[in-house]
Amino acid sequence: MYRAGELRQKEVINVNDASRMGYVSDVEVSLNKGEIEAIIVPGKIKLFNFGKSDDLVITWDKIKMIGDDVILVDMPPRMFDRGKK
Numbered sequence: 001m002y003r004a005g006e007l008r009q010k011e012v013i014n015v016n017d018a019s020r021m022g023y024v025s026d027v028e029v030s031l032n033k034g035e036i037e038a039i040i041v042p043g044k045i046k047l048f049n050f051g052k053s054d055d056l057v058i059t060w061d062k063i064k065m066i067g068d069d070v071i072l073v074d075m076p077p078r079m080f081d082r083g084k085k
Contacts, residue, residue, distance in 0.1 A: 002036065004029065007027055007036070007039055007071070008024050008025065008026070009024060010069060010070055011069060011070045012024060012071045013070050013072050013073070014075045014077070015064060015072050015073065016075060016076065016077045021041050021073070021075075022041040022044075024039045024040065024041060025042045025055075027039050037059065037060055038057050038058055039057075039060075039063070040057055041055065041056040043056065058073050058075065
């Protein structure tokens with residue numbers, strides 16, 4: 001099992017479309033089980049529309065591999081908007 005501090009600031013990559021989803025900013029932990037349930041990637045900041053999109057919550061079952069610098073996840077391609085059009 002990983003510690004929350006070990007996951008923060010790792011880059012998250014989607015293996016389905018090789019997209020860069022962002023960097024882990026936080027984790028969700030089950031206090032009952034003492035396990036990490038999800039990682040959180042902050043939403044994209046919108047410059048001209050002001051504000052921020054919702055944070056992306058990636059559940060632990062979507063994580064396929066954790067390396068020294070990156071986390072590979074299995075998410076549907078382009079399920080989220082990261083400013084691509």
